[in-house]
Amino acid sequence: MSDSLTCPITCDLFRDPVVAADGHTYEREAIVKWIHENGTSPITRQRITIDTLISNYTVKKLVEEFEEITRSQKYQFKLDVDVKRKSHIALFTTFGKKIHEAEWLKNNSSRPKTVLLTIDGARAQKEAKFYVDLTRHPNIVRTFGLVDSGNSNVDKNSVMLLQEYAPEGNLNEVIQHKTLDENVLIEIFIQITNAMIFLAHNHVVHADLVCRNVLVFQYDIHDPRKNVVKLTDFGISRHSQLYAPTNAVTRTVIDILPKCSAAPEVLANATYSEKSDIYSMGVLMWEAYSKGAVPWSEIPCDTVKQRVCRGDKLQKPSSCSTQMWLIIDKCFALRPQERPSFVDLKDSLLQAQYQKRVRGNKYRTDFTVRHCFHSVLHSWAGRQSFLGGRNKSFTAVYT
Ligand SMILES: Nc1ncnc2c1ncn2[C@@H]1O[C@H](COP(=O)(O)OP(=O)(O)O)[C@@H](O)[C@H]1O
Numbered sequence: 131m132s133d134s135l136t137c138p139i140t141c142d143l144f145r146d147p148v149v150a151a152d153g154h155t156y157e158r159e160a161i162v163k164w165i166h167e168n169g170t171s172p173i174t175r176q177r178i179t180i181d182t183l184i185s186n187y188t189v190k191k192l193v194e195e196f197e198e199i200t201r202s203q204k205y206q207f208k209l210d211v212d213v214k215r216k217s218h219i220a221l222f223t224t225f226g227k228k229i230h231e232a233e234w235l236k237n238n239s240s241r242p243k244t245v246l247l248t249i250d251g252a253r254a255q256k257e258a259k260f261y262v263d264l265t266r267h268p269n270i271v272r273t274f275g276l277v278d279s280g281n282s283n284v285d286k287n288s289v290m291l292l293q294e295y296a297p298e299g300n301l302n303e304v305i306q307h308k309t310l311d312e313n314v315l316i317e318i319f320i321q322i323t324n325a326m327i328f329l330a331h332n333h334v335v336h337a338d339l340v341c342r343n344v345l346v347f348q349y350d351i352h353d354p355r356k357n358v359v360k361l362t363d364f365g366i367s368r369h370s371q372l373y374a375p376t377n378a379v380t381r382t383v384i385d386i387l388p389k390c391s392a393a394p395e396v397l398a399n400a401t402y403s404e405k406s407d408i409y410s411m412g413v414l415m416w417e418a419y420s421k422g423a424v425p426w427s428e429i430p431c432d433t434v435k436q437r438v439c440r441g442d443k444l445q446k447p448s449s450c451s452t453q454m455w456l457i458i459d460k461c462f463a464l465r466p467q468e469r470p471s472f473v474d475l476k477d478s479l480l481q482a483q484y485q486k487r488v489r490g491n492k493y494r495t496d497f498t499v500r501h502c503f504h505s506v507l508h509s510w511a512g513r514q515s516f517l518g519g520r521n522k523s524f525t526a527v528y529t
């Protein structure tokens with residue numbers, strides 16, 4: 131069976147797959163929205179209509195089987211039984227972490243592509259369900275579960291996580307090589323903000339919100355509708371209580387890195403909150419406009435803390451519009467309580483997106499008004515469903 135279990139628009143596992151008149155299968159909600167806005171197929175560009183959508187029960191059954199198997203195994207997989215590394219050469223080797231491309235050993239043609247993250251020195255082996263539940267969001271990289279190597283010689287403190295594979299790498303790499311339209315950047319910021327609203331609601335502080343930790347599943351430098359990004363490296367982030375490297379040497383090295391995007395209160399006394407994540411989100415947006423430049427790189431490293439703590443702010447990148455800079459600049463307020471929440475930030479970004487579209491008149495005007503109505507409605511409905519719908523039974527406890 132070669133039917134993919136992920137939607138080509140959302141890059142997310144199907145919940146309600148439908149076949150359109152172009153012969154392709156999409157998530158119902160995503161293709162309905164797409165047809166409202168465009169009237170054509172996202173793949174073949176032929177005209178398609180909502181009334182011709184037909185449920186794809188075959189794909190729905192495959193997704194349900196996949197979900198049921200992982201649930202019944204309590205989100206625990208066995209290395210070389212359920213999954214294996216594609217190669218012994220790692221895709222990435224970072225501090226205390228190795229990332230290998232992996233493949234399913236059963237039904238591998240339709241299942242999502244995966245990577246195996248081996249994290250050394252994990253202090254706590256958290257329940258697999260915790261990671262799985264905390265990653266059930268369209269803009270958070272999905273963790274399918276934990277993997278047991280079956281080898282008793284392997285470091286008891288290390289953890290292996292099975293995650294979905296991001297084919298386009300991380301956002302930092304993409305922005306270094308491609309110049310994305312501001313409309314595209316705003317769409318990407320909205321998607322990251324959606325993920326952060328979900329994390330903040332579950333009392334999770336990301337603590338390392340940078341472009342490197344945003345994985346790109348699909349991008350188009352001009353068309354915002356064809357971009358899908360997902361957040362990673364939280365919950366297993368270096369400051370998280372969930373997981374912390376036990377190796378003191380590694381820790382000293384990696385603690386140096388996030389400094390340039392950290393909030394003043396983090397640098398001064400390690401106080402993390404949604405508002406410190408908002409500050410980092412401001413730096414992330416600056417980084418995206420600056421083609422991946424390192425913040426504060428023009429001043430000596432040991433003066434960054436002093437400058438940030440006295441309220442010095444990053445300068446507006448030349449490609450950033452005044453309207454967007456007003457939004458970003460608010461994230462840099464010295465006092466955390468004066469910064470927006472992620473919900474406030476999303477409202478500002480949606481407004482900017484709306485105004486740019488109306489002004490730029492990039493798409494057909496007849497769709498613009500409809501689209502904006504839909505995105506506001508969608509954003510509202512999305513917020514309701516993420517906070518109370520799909521994840522109703524889930525309340526993450528961040529201890
Ligand atoms: N699921 C994934 N799919 C594809 N590439 C990934 C995935 N997870 C991580 N990577 C790549 O590995 C890099 C490091 O991963 P990350 O988990 O952020 O480690 P670190 O803790 O070193 O920041 C990412 O920036 C990205 O390029």
Ligand SMILES: [Mg+2]
Nearest residue numbers: 342343362363
């Ligand atoms: Mg990272």
